[in-house]
Amino acid sequence: NTPVANQSTNKIWKLMEKYLPNTKEAIQSSVVNHVEYTLAKTRFDFTLLHCYQAVSHSVRDRLIEAFNDTYQYFNNKDVKYVYYLSLEYLIGRCLQNALVNLELEGQYKEAMLDMGYNLESVYEQEVDPALGNGGLGRLAACFLDSMATLNYPAWGYGLRYSYGIFRQQIKDGYQVEVPDYWLDRGNPWEIERLDVNFQIKFYGSVTKKVEDGKERTIWEGSEIIVARAYDNPVPGYNTFNTINLRLWRSLPSSEFDFKSFNQGDYFKALESRQRAEFITSVLYPNDSTYAGKELRLKQQYLLVSATIQDAIRRFKKKRKEWKEWPKYNALQLNDTHPALAIVELMRILTDIEGLEYEEAWELVYNSFAYTNHTILPEALEKWGVDLLGNLLPRHLEIIYNINHIFLEKISRKYPNDWRKLSALSLVEEGTHKTIRMANLSIVGSHAVNGVAALHSQLLTSTLFKDFYELRPTKFQNKTNGVTPRRWIRCANPGLSALLNDVVGSDDWILDMDILKNFQKIADDPAIQNRWMQVKRQNKEKLYWWVKERCGVDLNIDSLFDIQVKRIHEYKRQLMNILYVIRRYLDIKKTPAEERRKLFVPRSIMFGGKAAPGYITAKRIIRLVNAVSQKVNNDQEIGDLLKVVFLPNYNVSNAQVIIPASELSQHISTAGLEASGTSNMKFVMNGCLIIGTMDGANVEIAEEVGEENMFIFGARVEQVEEQRNKMRNSNYRDYFGPRLTEVCDAISNDLFGYKYDLEALLDTIRNKNDYYILGADFESYCEAQQRVDNLYRNKSEWTKKSILNSLRSGKFSSDRTIRQYAEEIWDLEPCEIPNPSKSEKER
Numbered sequence: 004n005t006p007v008a009n010q011s012t013n014k015i016w017k018l019m020e021k022y023l024p025n026t027k028e029a030i031q032s033s034v035v036n037h038v039e040y041t042l043a044k045t046r047f048d049f050t051l052l053h054c055y056q057a058v059s060h061s062v063r064d065r066l067i068e069a070f071n072d073t074y075q076y077f078n079n080k081d082v083k084y085v086y087y088l089s090l091e092y093l094i095g096r097c098l099q100n101a102l103v104n105l106e107l108e109g110q111y112k113e114a115m116l117d118m119g120y121n122l123e124s125v126y127e128q129e130v131d132p133a134l135g136n137g138g139l140g141r142l143a144a145c146f147l148d149s150m151a152t153l154n155y156p157a158w159g160y161g162l163r164y165s166y167g168i169f170r171q172q173i174k175d176g177y178q179v180e181v182p183d184y185w186l187d188r189g190n191p192w193e194i195e196r197l198d199v200n201f202q203i204k205f206y207g208s209v210t211k212k213v214e215d216g217k218e219r220t221i222w223e224g225s226e227i228i229v230a231r232a233y234d235n236p237v238p239g240y241n242t243f244n245t246i247n248l249r250l251w252r253s254l255p256s257s258e259f260d261f262k263s264f265n266q267g268d269y270f271k272a273l274e275s276r277q278r279a280e281f282i283t284s285v286l287y288p289n290d291s292t293y294a295g296k297e298l299r300l301k302q303q304y305l306l307v308s309a310t311i312q313d314a315i316r317r318f319k320k321k322r323k324e325w326k327e328w329p330k331y332n333a334l335q336l337n338d339t340h341p342a343l344a345i346v347e348l349m350r351i352l353t354d355i356e357g358l359e360y361e362e363a364w365e366l367v368y369n370s371f372a373y374t375n376h377t378i379l380p381e382a383l384e385k386w387g388v389d390l391l392g393n394l395l396p397r398h399l400e401i402i403y404n405i406n407h408i409f410l411e412k413i414s415r416k417y418p419n420d421w422r423k424l425s426a427l428s429l430v431e432e433g434t435h436k437t438i439r440m441a442n443l444s445i446v447g448s449h450a451v452n453g454v455a456a457l458h459s460q461l462l463t464s465t466l467f468k469d470f471y472e473l474r475p476t477k478f479q480n481k482t483n484g485v486t487p488r489r490w491i492r493c494a495n496p497g498l499s500a501l502l503n504d505v506v507g508s509d510d511w512i513l514d515m516d517i518l519k520n521f522q523k524i525a526d527d528p529a530i531q532n533r534w535m536q537v538k539r540q541n542k543e544k545l546y547w548w549v550k551e552r553c554g555v556d557l558n559i560d561s562l563f564d565i566q567v568k569r570i571h572e573y574k575r576q577l578m579n580i581l582y583v584i585r586r587y588l589d590i591k592k593t594p595a596e597e598r599r600k601l602f603v604p605r606s607i608m609f610g611g612k613a614a615p616g617y618i619t620a621k622r623i624i625r626l627v628n629a630v631s632q633k634v635n636n637d638q639e640i641g642d643l644l645k646v647v648f649l650p651n652y653n654v655s656n657a658q659v660i661i662p663a664s665e666l667s668q669h670i671s672t673a674g675l676e677a678s679g680t681s682n683m684k685f686v687m688n689g690c691l692i693i694g695t696m697d698g699a700n701v702e703i704a705e706e707v708g709e710e711n712m713f714i715f716g717a718r719v720e721q722v723e724e725q726r727n728k729m730r731n732s733n734y735r736d737y738f739g740p741r742l743t744e745v746c747d748a749i750s751n752d753l754f755g756y757k758y759d760l761e762a763l764l765d766t767i768r769n770k771n772d773y774y775i776l777g778a779d780f781e782s783y784c785e786a787q788q789r790v791d792n793l794y795r796n797k798s799e800w801t802k803k804s805i806l807n808s809l810r811s812g813k814f815s816s817d818r819t820i821r822q823y824a825e826e827i828w829d830l831e832p833c834e835i836p837n838p839s840k841s842e843k844e845r
């Protein structure tokens with residue numbers, strides 16, 4: 004007499020409707036439960052790491068509640084979704100961010116303290132998931148935070164690399180890359196979806212069949228793998244909405260196995276399984292350069308194919324007609340890396356769903372949009388037709404087809420204009436025929452945007468000029484932004500508390516623009532004092548960070564001068580370090596008793612990774628370390644000048660570095676930095692910028708006032724003129740005596756490492772100085788002099804620091820995301836009801 008189970012009472016679902024309470028006791032009991040039952044730990048082998056894991060699991064439980072409710076609600080409301088497609092997400096640590104956004108940090112702090120743990124040291128146990136290179140990947144992460152916070156129905160889609168960007172070590176002054184196996188302690192944040200798998204095909208052949216008088220195209224892949232979903236909840240701030248970042252992992256497909264096993268070669272079959280897993284193993288460590296490797300193309304296609312299949316599955320559940328696709332779906336391409344999504348959707352709609360070509364194109368065109376992140380020619384993706392046609396034969400056919408129809412339209416509009424035709428073509432002819440992914444992205448999208456006003460203007464006047472003339476309304480600007488949750492509230496608790504007091508609430512976290520109403524405080528000596536105290540505490544934190552990792556004792560009262568970003572010639576870290584040498588030589592020439600009068604003590608810090616194959620960038624790191632060695636050990640110099648290379652710059656280190664900085668450098672050659680986003684983070688944190696009129700610096704100057712920045716150097720319109728000047732003269736003539744002396748000092752082996760450093764100097768002495776360091780150097784030195792002069796006046800400096808912060812509202816990613824939603828995605832927010840106000844208990 005076994006009891007009969009009765010599902011009709013729905014008891015299981017009713018029980019699940021209860022939410023975890025957020026009292027101290029409830030938090031403690033959920034943490035303890037995870038210690039005991041999830042981690043299976045006892046008091047005898049329990050470490051701080053386990054504490055972190057248990058806390059994270061208990062926070063994840065809360066995220067899952069919100070996350071499930073959110074998508075169920077979206078689904079019921081039949082909303083339009085935006086799909087954000089990106090090969091990179093630099094999300095950074097999750098624990099503090101989740102607690103802040105769930106507004107539970109205070110409760111957890113108290114609950115943990117009561118059990119004998121300091122929440123701050125628990126935070127430090129977390130690995131920093133670094134599934135991105137730099138600006139582009141971090142932007143995607145800030146966007147997710149804003150999409151969740153503003154209640155937009157959104158999905159992030161990306162890849163779950165086993166190895167993120169390498170960890171950077173400095174050995175003997177050189178960069179050494181160490182693999183970043185970030186999953187080795189597990190990942191408490193993700194939810195593995197064993198039941199969400201999609202088949203991905205590669206290679207094979209295309210055949211045509213006639214069925215009922217209609218031609219059908221069939222692509223039979225010869226390598227089949229599986230993409231499995233790993234979900235990462237992204238909580239919004241001050242809302243119950245929690246959205247999903249779905250990352251795909253490649254796995255072998257069992258269907259494919261049977262074939263090989265039956266052929267009897269066991270080891271060969273296992274090898275091919277490992278090859279499948281390898282696809283999402285490692286993030287390509289190139290920032291702003293295109294590598295052209297087949298494995299990278301496989302990564303791109305895997306992301307694209309799995310995502311489109313997932314989106315289609317979701318759409319089909321709605322039982323709408325295909326023509327409603329754009330009404331329910333917006334797809335945003337984070338650069339051209341996922342551009343094959345355009346082709347994949349075309350393929351599925353025509354080959355599998357049986358839509359007519361024109362019908363399908365209409366749906367694709369109206370749902371896709373593309374963001375460009377750089378105009379550097381070396382970053383433009385161009386896949387060889389041999390490689391693409393071999394890996395994805397049907398996709399190449401479709402690309403040719405798109406191009407054919409597109410070019411026919413063009414030649415009707417501009418008969419016999421061969422220049423235009425070849426500039427617009429998706430195909431670049433030549434000995435090595437390639438597909439231009441940017442052209443594909445533009446042709447397949449209804450909106451194309453740059454990431455700062457200047458950048459968007461340059462796109463339409465240079466790189467994409469012909470496309471712009473064809474359809475000017477397609478081109479837009481969406482100036483980048485950063486999330487104040489992570490970059491002020493989490494990274495700078497001292498400043499957050501101060502702003503709370505100034506505003507009288509924490510409303511600024513959701514509406515940074517209100518800070519503008521409080522500008523009068525900039526002159527208030529009491530506020531200035533508190534402002535300086537906050538900065539000093541942040542500087543102390545960085546002081547200890549540097550002491551521990553670099554063994555350098557900084558003077559906390561010195562000016563903290565920082566340049567942190569990927570190492571690249573166009574970002575001109577070389578110009579910065581050459582100026583440091585200039586300063587060093589000048590101090591040495593000055594009689595000892597006058598030095599303190601003439602020079603403000605400075606701690607100049609550099610940080611950033613060089614792509615492993617980028618020799619010049621690596622030599623810049625070598626030079627910084629050589630100078631650091633010499634200067635820091637020069638007894639005559641003392642604390643007047645310190646130079647440090649901060650190793651392994653990443654998101655969590657940035658959260659320590661940025662709030663502590665007083666001056667930050669954004670000194671790219673005008674026209675080459677699309678936007679920059681750390682410039683925005685520095686400004687929010689009350690740091691003054693020394694920079695060129697490039698990228699978003701231009702708009703920062705508009706907002707905070709040029710008088711509150713140190714602007715120098717050639718403007719975009721002058722760069723080419725400067726290059727021409729230098730092309731026709733000896734470097735000694737256009738460098739001027741001050742820069743020449745610096746170069747000579749290096750050549751005379753003042754810092755050692757002559758072989759590396761001479762080669763580095765040659766990039767500006769004998770190779771036409773493409774990034775015009777020589778032309779901008781004098782004006783840079785003058786700007787640096789203005790920095791020293793202002794720093795002597797603490798009150799004036801602090802006033803400017805306050806104004807920078809209070810006027811930075813435009814650079815919240817909330818503003819950016821609202822513009823995307825309204826001007827590109829046509830997307831409405833959808834906030835889920837607060838469960839504490841429903842019958843559900845809290």
Ligand code: 475
Nearest residue numbers: 138139290291376454676677678679680
């Ligand atoms: C710009 N990355 C910044 C930032 O918009 C801008 C390219 C190829 C392969 C891998 N990564 C890349 C980039 O191009 C990139 O990060 N671009 C950056 O995007 C966000 O603020 O100026 O350089």
